[in-house]
Amino acid sequence: MISVAVLGASGRMGSHVVDAVNGAPDLELVAALDHGDDIAEAARAGAQVAVDFTVPSATEANVHALIDLGIHAVVGTTGWTEESLLRVEEHLRERPELGALIAPNFALGAVLAMRFSAAAARYFESVEIVELHHPDKVDAPSGTATHTAQGIAAARAAAGIGPSPDATTHDPDGARGAVIDGVHVHAVRLRGLVAHEEVLLGNPGEQLTIRTDSFDRVSFMPGVLLGVREVVGRPGLAVGLDRYMAL
Numbered sequence: 001m002i003s004v005a006v007l008g009a010s011g012r013m014g015s016h017v018v019d020a021v022n023g024a025p026d027l028e029l030v031a032a033l034d035h036g037d038d039i040a041e042a043a044r045a046g047a048q049v050a051v052d053f054t055v056p057s058a059t060e061a062n063v064h065a066l067i068d069l070g071i072h073a074v075v076g077t078t079g080w081t082e083e084s085l086l087r088v089e090e091h092l093r094e095r096p097e098l099g100a101l102i103a104p105n106f107a108l109g110a111v112l113a114m115r116f117s118a119a120a121a122r123y124f125e126s127v128e129i130v131e132l133h134h135p136d137k138v139d140a141p142s143g144t145a146t147h148t149a150q151g152i153a154a155a156r157a158a159a160g161i162g163p164s165p166d167a168t169t170h171d172p173d174g175a176r177g178a179v180i181d182g183v184h185v186h187a188v189r190l191r192g193l194v195a196h197e198e199v200l201l202g203n204p205g206e207q208l209t210i211r212t213d214s215f216d217r218v219s220f221m222p223g224v225l226l227g228v229r230e231v232v233g234r235p236g237l238a239v240g241l242d243r244y245m246a247l
């Protein structure tokens, strides 16, 4: 039995995680904490793993606190940077028995879409990303789109491919979107959506579209539970659920 605490337990994702943990025969929910609660309560309750679905401004501090408390971390909250990930990696070296999984998207379809996009990237001249989410989301572009762009850019760089062609010289209103590692990312916020992403890859005369849709937050739960079960045996930092999957 793995004892689990949930941080952000009252939120859209956290409340689903509470239900998923309660429904798993091999997991026990020992703490459901939200804003204003003392994170040390997770340790007092005996948590081995804490799942963090909070806010980008709080998640890094939560992970450092969990490491100090001797608790493995499974993190879905977005907003991570190369620098904040490095700080966690360094902190974990002080506690070599602990693991932390930080994953921008736990939906299996999204994990595969990120992998497929990186695999396809070297074969296409042009690539752009459109991410589409519910309008209550506080961050843009999405963590998933950022991670997807980084994977695509790394694959293109490794293959010696230059930037996507783009003749734009006049764009005073930013219509070409954000640019992450050279990849244009467009963010849509629309009532009715949950979490969606399209990767558009173009060549002369052809297009490949890789699309993933989460229609319901239950789609993230198998990945979260996989992370909880695996993190206890995988010390160090892992970024992306694919690190725990045999892909």
Ligand SMILES: NC(=O)c1ccc[n+]([C@@H]2O[C@H](COP(=O)([O-])OP(=O)(O)OC[C@H]3O[C@@H](n4cnc5c(N)ncnc54)[C@H](O)[C@@H]3O)[C@@H](O)[C@H]2O)c1
Pocket: 007, 008, 009, 010, 011, 012, 013, 014, 033, 034, 035, 036, 053, 054, 055, 056, 058, 075, 076, 077, 078, 079, 103, 104, 105, 106, 107, 143, 220
């Ligand atoms: N990785 C994934 O698969 C995935 C999926 C969906 C959402 N997300 C990300 O998860 C995060 C949460 O999304 P959401 O839709 O559940 O947001 P939400 O606003 O519904 O929930 C966030 C919760 O965190 C609480 N909170 C804020 N600061 C806290 C703190 N310091 N300690 C404990 N709780 C705190 C809030 O009170 C709230 O209840 C976002 O960053 C989002 O992008 C990731």
Ligand SMILES: O=C(O)C1=N[C@H](C(=O)O)CCC1
Pocket: 078, 104, 105, 133, 134, 137, 138, 141, 142, 143, 144, 145, 194, 195
């Ligand atoms: O609903 C959100 O917020 C989501 N956030 C993640 C992201 O930013 O990529 C994952 C999808 C849902």
